[in-house]
Amino acid sequence: MAVTRRVFLRRALIGTAAAAGTGGAGLALWPGRRLPSPGAPLRFFTEAEYSIFAIVADRIVPAVHGQPSAADVGVAAKADALLAKAAPHTQTDFKRLLGLFDNALASFVLDGRATPFTRLSPAEQDAALIAWRDSRLPLRRSGFEGLQRLAGALYYSDPRAYPGVGYPGPPLLMRADGSVVGGTPEQRAAALAAKKTAATVSPPKEGR
Amino acid sequence: MIHDGAQLTSDVAVDCDVAVIGTGAGGAIAARTLSSAGAKVVMLEEGGHHTSREFDMQEATAFPMLYQEQGNRATSDLAITVLQGRSVGGGTTVNWTTSFRTPAYVLEHWRTRHGVEGLTEEALAPHWQAIESYLNIQEAPESYVNRNNGRLWEGLGALGWKRQRIRRNVYGCMNSGYCGMGCPVDAKQSMLITAVPDALAKGAELYVHTRAQTLTEENGRVRAVEGVCVDPSTWRPNGRRVRVRPKVCVLAGGAINSPAVLLRSGIGNRSGRVGRRTFLHPTLAMVGLYGEPIEAFYGAPQSVSSHQFAERGDKMGFFFETAPIHPMLASIALNAFGSPLRELMAKLSHTSAVIALLVDGFGEGEEGGTVRLAPDGMPVLDYPFTPRMEEAARAAQEGAARILLAAGATDVLSLHAPPVRLRAPADLPNLAAAPFGPNRLSVFTAHQMGGCAMGGDPARSVVRSDLRHHQIENLFVIDGSVFPTALGVNPQLSIYGLASWASPHVLAALGRG
Ligand SMILES: Cc1cc2nc3c(=O)[nH]c(=O)nc-3n(C[C@H](O)[C@H](O)[C@H](O)COP(=O)(O)OP(=O)(O)OC[C@H]3O[C@@H](n4cnc5c(N)ncnc54)[C@H](O)[C@@H]3O)c2cc1C
Ligand code: SF4
Numbered sequence: 001m002a003v004t005r006r007v008f009l010r011r012a013l014i015g016t017a018a019a020a021g022t023g024g025a026g027l028a029l030w031p032g033r034r035l036p037s038p039g040a041p042l043r044f045f046t047e048a049e050y051s052i053f054a055i056v057a058d059r060i061v062p063a064v065h066g067q068p069s070a071a072d073v074g075v076a077a078k079a080d081a082l083l084a085k086a087a088p089h090t091q092t093d094f095k096r097l098l099g100l101f102d103n104a105l106a107s108f109v110l111d112g113r114a115t116p117f118t119r120l121s122p123a124e125q126d127a128a129l130i131a132w133r134d135s136r137l138p139l140r141r142s143g144f145e146g147l148q149r150l151a152g153a154l155y156y157s158d159p160r161a162y163p164g165v166g167y168p169g170p171p172l173l174m175r176a177d178g179s180v181v182g183g184t185p186e187q188r189a190a191a192l193a194a195k196k197t198a199a200t201v202s203p204p205k206e207g208r
Numbered sequence: 209m210i211h212d213g214a215q216l217t218s219d220v221a222v223d224c225d226v227a228v229i230g231t232g233a234g235g236a237i238a239a240r241t242l243s244s245a246g247a248k249v250v251m252l253e254e255g256g257h258h259t260s261r262e263f264d265m266q267e268a269t270a271f272p273m274l275y276q277e278q279g280n281r282a283t284s285d286l287a288i289t290v291l292q293g294r295s296v297g298g299g300t301t302v303n304w305t306t307s308f309r310t311p312a313y314v315l316e317h318w319r320t321r322h323g324v325e326g327l328t329e330e331a332l333a334p335h336w337q338a339i340e341s342y343l344n345i346q347e348a349p350e351s352y353v354n355r356n357n358g359r360l361w362e363g364l365g366a367l368g369w370k371r372q373r374i375r376r377n378v379y380g381c382m383n384s385g386y387c388g389m390g391c392p393v394d395a396k397q398s399m400l401i402t403a404v405p406d407a408l409a410k411g412a413e414l415y416v417h418t419r420a421q422t423l424t425e426e427n428g429r430v431r432a433v434e435g436v437c438v439d440p441s442t443w444r445p446n447g448r449r450v451r452v453r454p455k456v457c458v459l460a461g462g463a464i465n466s467p468a469v470l471l472r473s474g475i476g477n478r479s480g481r482v483g484r485r486t487f488l489h490p491t492l493a494m495v496g497l498y499g500e501p502i503e504a505f506y507g508a509p510q511s512v513s514s515h516q517f518a519e520r521g522d523k524m525g526f527f528f529e530t531a532p533i534h535p536m537l538a539s540i541a542l543n544a545f546g547s548p549l550r551e552l553m554a555k556l557s558h559t560s561a562v563i564a565l566l567v568d569g570f571g572e573g574e575e576g577g578t579v580r581l582a583p584d585g586m587p588v589l590d591y592p593f594t595p596r597m598e599e600a601a602r603a604a605q606e607g608a609a610r611i612l613l614a615a616g617a618t619d620v621l622s623l624h625a626p627p628v629r630l631r632a633p634a635d636l637p638n639l640a641a642a643p644f645g646p647n648r649l650s651v652f653t654a655h656q657m658g659g660c661a662m663g664g665d666p667a668r669s670v671v672r673s674d675l676r677h678h679q680i681e682n683l684f685v686i687d688g689s690v691f692p693t694a695l696g697v698n699p700q701l702s703i704y705g706l707a708s709w710a711s712p713h714v715l716a717a718l719g720r721g
Pocket of ligand 2 (some may be wrong): 305331378380381382383384385387388390391392393394395396507508509
C-alpha cells in the first residue's frame with residue numbers, strides 16, 4: 001500500500017535524522033550557516049531554522065535585477081508568523097523537514113554530499129533542490145513541494161512582487177455604502193472625493 | 209446575535225432546540241430553515257465573522273483569514289492542495305459562484321449503488337427552485353465572460369466539444385474576479401450575507417471562533433456539543449468553553465471537518481466508515497501562454513464549463529472549467545523554482561488556465577481518501593493516487609492541452625515539476641511521457657465531499673437517506689460530507705438543495721414536523 005510505504009520511508013528518513021541528532025557522527029552535528037537574526041523576535045523558527053528557510057526562499061525566488069528579493073519582502077519572517085499559527089502537528093512536520101533538509105549526515109546518506117544545504121554555493125543549492133524535487137522518495141518530493149509552495153506563496157502574495165509579474169493589483173471598486181476598496185491609495189482618495197464608482201462594469205440589476 | 213469566542217470572559221452553557229455546527233452551505237441553509245420554523249437555533253463556527261469591509265482583494269489577507277489552516281491545508285503527503293473555507297459562510301464566502309443542480313445520473317447511482325432513498329430530481333426540484341430564486345442564481349451574461357473563460361469557450365468550440373455558460377449566485381456583480389478572496393461589494397449571494405443573517409434575524413445565536421471539539425453521547429443521543437473557543441492571533445484554544453445542550457444536533461462542518469468531530473468524540477462510528485470515502489474532484493490544470501494579454505485575474509472567475517467527458521463509462525470522468533490567475537495561487541500551481549519560476553510568473557497577465565476536475569467515487573471498489581486524526585486532534589487526509597485516477601488525469605491533461613492549443617495559445621504548460629511544454633498537438637506525446645504520481649505535479653481540490661456517506665446500509669454508510677445518523681437518533685449531518693461519491697459538478701447548489709430538503713426531517717425529529 002502506498003500509504004504504508006510512505007510511513008515506512010518517513011520512518012527511515014526520520015530515523016536518519018534521529019541517528020544524526022544522537023549519534024557520534026560528526027557530520028550530523030556540522031551546523032548550517034546562520035544569517036543575522038531578524039529584527040523582530042521569532043515566534044516559531046529557531047534562529048537556525050529561520051536561516052535555513054530564508055536561504056531556501058532565496059533560491060526558490062532568486063534575486064533578479066529591478067525586483068525585490070525574497071529577503072526584501074521578508075519571506076522568512078512571514079513564514080514565521082504564519083507557521084506560529086499552524087496546528088501543532090504541522091509545526092512538528094515542518095521543523096523535521098527543515099532539520100532534515102540542512103542535515104549533513106542525511107544528505108551524505110541520500111546524496112553522497114556531506115555539507116549542510118546552507119553552506120553550499122547557489123548552484124549546488126539548486127542542484128540539491130532538484131534532487132529533492134525529482135527524488136524517488138515521496139517524502140523528499142513532498143518536502144520540496146512544501147518549501148517551494150510556502151516560499152513562492154509568501155513572496156508572490158506581497159504587493160511589492162506585483163509589478164514584476166505585470167499584475168496591476170485589485171481594481172478600484174465602490175461599495176453600496178459609498179466606501180471604496182482596491183486600487184491605489186491615490187485612486188481611492190480621488191474616488192472618494194469624486195464619489196463616483198470605478199467599477200469595471202456597471203452592475204446589472206436584473207432578477208429579484 | 210453574534211458572540212465572539214475570542215472575546216468571551218467566562219464559559220457559556222446554553223440549551224436550545226437545534227445546535228448547528230458550521231455556517232457553510234449546509235449549516236446556514238439548515239439554520240435559516242429551522243429558525244424560520246420557530247426552532248431555537250445555536251450555531252457554532254470555528255472561523256471568524258469577517259465581512260466585505262475586511263475583504264481587500266489581497267491573497268495575503270484572504271487566505272489566512274478565510275481558509276482552513278490559513279490556506280495551507282493539503283493531503284498528508286502535500287500532493288493535493290486543499291482549498292476549503294473557514295469563516296462565517298464557510299466555503300460559500302470564498303467560492304467562485306458556479307451553480308449546478310445535482311446531475312440525474314449521480315442521483316441514480318446513489319439510489320442503485322448506495323441504497324439512497326427519496327433523493328430524486330422530482331423531490332429536489334422545488335428545493336433547487338426555491339434556492340435559485342433566493343440566491344438569484346442565473347446564467348452569467350456574455351459580458352461577464354472574461355478572456356480566460358473566453359479562451360475555454362473558443363477552444364471547446366474549435367474541437368466541437370460540449371460547452372455551456374455557467375449560472376452564478378450573484379446580484380449586482382461588478383465582474384471584479386475576486387470571489388475567492390471574499391466578495392468586497394457583497395454581490396456574491398454567499399451564506400455570509402443571506403442565510404446566516406436571516407437565521408440571526410429569526411433569533412438564532414451564533415458563536416464564532418468556537419470549534420465544536422466533541423459531541424457527548426448518552427443513551428444513543430447527543431447530549432452536548434462541547435465547544436472550545438479559539439484565539440485567532442495564535443489559533444489555539446483560549447481556555448473558554450461553550451457547551452450547547454440541544455434537542456437535535458446538526459453537524460455541518462463540511463467534509464474532512466465533520467468526520468473529524470465524530471472521530472474526536474469517539475462516537476457514531478460503529479461501522480468504521482466515518483472519514484472513509486472522502487472525495488475531492490482532484491483538479492489538474494494546464495496553462496496557456498499568448499502573445500496578447502488575457503488578464504485572468506480580472507472578471508467573473510468561472511463563466512464557461514464543459515461536461516463533454518463527465519461520464520466515461522467504466523473510466524473516471526472529468527469536466528473542464530477555468531481558474532482565476534492571481535499571483536500567489538499561480539506560484540503554488542506552477543511547480544517551478546528559481547529563474548524558471550521568475551520567467552513563468554513574468555507572463556502572468558498573458559496566461560490562461562483550463563482546469564480539469566476528476567469525478568471520483570464511481571469506480572468499483574473506489575474508496576477515495578480517508579480522514580484520520582493527528583495526535584493534536586486535527587484532521588489529516590490521506591488520498592492515494594490510483595491507476596484509475598492516473599488514466600483520467602492523463603486524458604484530462606491531454607484534453608485541456610488540446611483546448612488551449614485550439615484557443616490559440618503559443619505555448620501550453622503542464623503543472624509538472626518541471627513543467628512539460630507543448631507548442632502543437634504533435635508535442636502531446638511529451639505530456640504522455642511525463643511521470644504521474646504524488647508530488648510529481650500540482651493537484652488541487654476546492655470540492656471536498658464524503659466522509660459521512662449517506663446510504664441504506666448501516667455497515668457501509670454513516671447517515672441514512674434523510675441525513676439522520678444511523679445510530680445516534682438526534683444527530684443529523686447536513687453538508688458535503690454526506691455525498692457517497694463526488695458530484696461531477698461544483699457542489700454548492702447540491703448542498704443547499706439537500707439542506708433545504710432535509711430540514712423538515714430535523715423538524716420532525718424535534719417533534720414539530
Ligand atoms: C476557492 C473555492 C472555490 C469554490 N468554488 C465553487 C463554485 O464556484 N461552485 C460551487 O458549487 N462550489 C465551489 N466551491 C465549493 C463549495 O464552496 C463547498 O463545496 C461548500 O461550501 C461546502 O459546503 P459545506 O456545508 O459542506 O461546508 P463549508 O461550506 O465548508 O462550511 C463548513 C463550515 O464549518 C466550519 N467548521 C468546521 N468544523 C467545525 C467545528 N468542529 N466547529 C465549528 N465550526 C466548524 C468551517 O469553519 C466552515 O466555515 C469552492 C470552494 C472553494 C474553497
Ligand atoms: S466577480 Fe462579482 S461576485 Fe465575484 S467578487 Fe467580484 S463583484 Fe463579487
